[in-house]
Amino acid sequence: MLARLRLQRLADALSSRYVVVEREVIHRSPILLTPFKSDGLIEVDSLERFVALAYDAAGLRPDQVDTGAVILTGAALERANARAIDELFAAQGGRFVCATAGHRLEAILAAHGSGAVARSRERGTTVLNIDVGGGTTKLALCVAGVVEEASAIAVGARNVPLPVPEMADAIVAAANGRGTSRDLLPPLPHTPRPDEIVLSGGVSEHFYGRDRTAHGDRGLALARALEERRARLPAEIVEGREGIRATVVGASQFTVQLSGSTIFVSTADALPVRNVPVVRAEVATLATAATSIEGTGPIALAIPWRGAPRHAALRALGEAILTAAGPHRPLIVALEADIAHTLGRILVDELGAAGPLVVVDGLDLRDLDYVDIGGIVRPAGVVPVVIKSLVFAGG
Incomplete structure (x- = not known):
């Protein structure tokens, strides 16, 4: 399904968040039953042809689509090549985010x-x-x-x-x-x-x-x-x-959540990121909570920060973030208040944060969520976000 969206900026205090206020569906493809091969794997070539035909029927090229989502659900999740297909279509979509929907x-x-x-x-x-x-x-x-x-x-x-x-x-x-x-x-x-x-x-x-x-x-x-x-x-x-079509229509509504427009991205290749585990905690318990994510891979720290955006308070917040994150990279910091860009600059310029760093605001993430963040959508300067749980069959 392809749709044209109109975004509107909220005028709340300490918020520059954009929301979807109008959605015009411009093409609905026919229904294709998931094609499985004799060995039980999903038939990738058939899916690629189906997607290409949908773009043609809509009179659009893939590079004309700003954002979207690739979602695997139901029995498709149990196939051995499900993860690879999810990533393949998300990569082809450029700024698409991939979601593997658990039940x-x-x-x-x-x-x-x-x-x-x-x-x-x-x-x-x-x-x-x-x-x-x-x-x-x-x-x-x-x-x-x-x-x-x-x-x-x-x-x-x-x-x-x-x-x-x-x-x-x-x-x-x-x-x-x-x-x-x-x-x-x-x-x-x-x-x-x-x-x-x-x-x-x-x-x-x-x-x-x-x-x-x-x-x-x-x-x-x-x-x-x-x-x-x-x-x-x-x-x-x-x-x-x-x-x-309820699930795919719901995906177009539920997955296109948008950050605030004051995001901070340390380098051009820091986005998109996919399947990043979320840890949500108050500043005082952030370091302890982050130990639940092992290794040095990506991590998203969701912090319900409150208060006026004074420099001393933001610097203290930045120090707590870097302590909690340790060697984890890419590092995603998710906030509800509109302080993302300022905090990002403090993290890099004053506290010397290295490696891929993304700070986004206007989001409400929860502990044990996983998050995908797509590329920046211009001219609004926002990023599309999918929040989900990953469920794949063992092995």
Whole structure:
């Protein structure tokens, strides 16, 4: 999916953050089922041709696209070449960021893309989004515009060798907050109870009657089984904005988070960076918290810094950052307040910080997140960010 975005700068105190205020979709490609080779690996050539055709159909060249995201989800994550494909397409996209969506992130993306999050915000209600795909079913509980809880089960219409009634029963159980033998994440809590349910994913297209064609899987049968069990679900089912495209639409909304415009980048080749582990801590405990990341590889320090941007305070902050980071490079510093450029200059010019260094503001990162930061988008001078958890099969 290709879209044209319009950005607007916020006028909050100590903030120069840009937000997306308008999104015009200019091209939606056809749906391509993930192509797998006989050995179980993902067929890279087919994906490359598909992407090239999408650019051609949209009348665009790759170098005309400012930013975007490559996201691997569901069964594709389990393939041995998943990581290599993720990096390949992200590298070809230039300023693209790559995200490998674990079950929780995929649930959140689908809830945003289906419209469940917006619906809960607009109505002040609790909406449960159930995304039924080919290999997994993700559930996200949206409370007044925020995804408060997420869960997932190994149930889907294409890659799960279980009887359809058993899969439908598992989805109903998960929607009611009960554990199943197929749990991939802990069950949803029993409260709050949803006021409405939105279905997304490929099976939702059959459920809502938008697609009555068989696709060589059990999507039609699973949709019928869910309809038969409708009364056992915890709330009424309503129709969302997107079905099979919910995750990719959610990615366009959820992943294009933008830093403030006062970023600091030490060298031109410091960006993009990918898959950087995040440590979030107050200044006083930053050094201890950073010891959880072993080795000398990249690290992102997320600091909820408060106070006036006085030089002495920023220098003390810089000293604490360098002590905590030690030999880790590239070093990413993420702040909420609009002090990134000033802090970056102090780190390099006064404290002698060496190696790739990026300081960004306007972000809210959490401990145990992973972050990708793309290249600088001109003329706004911001960087696109993806916050996610990486989940790959062992080996």
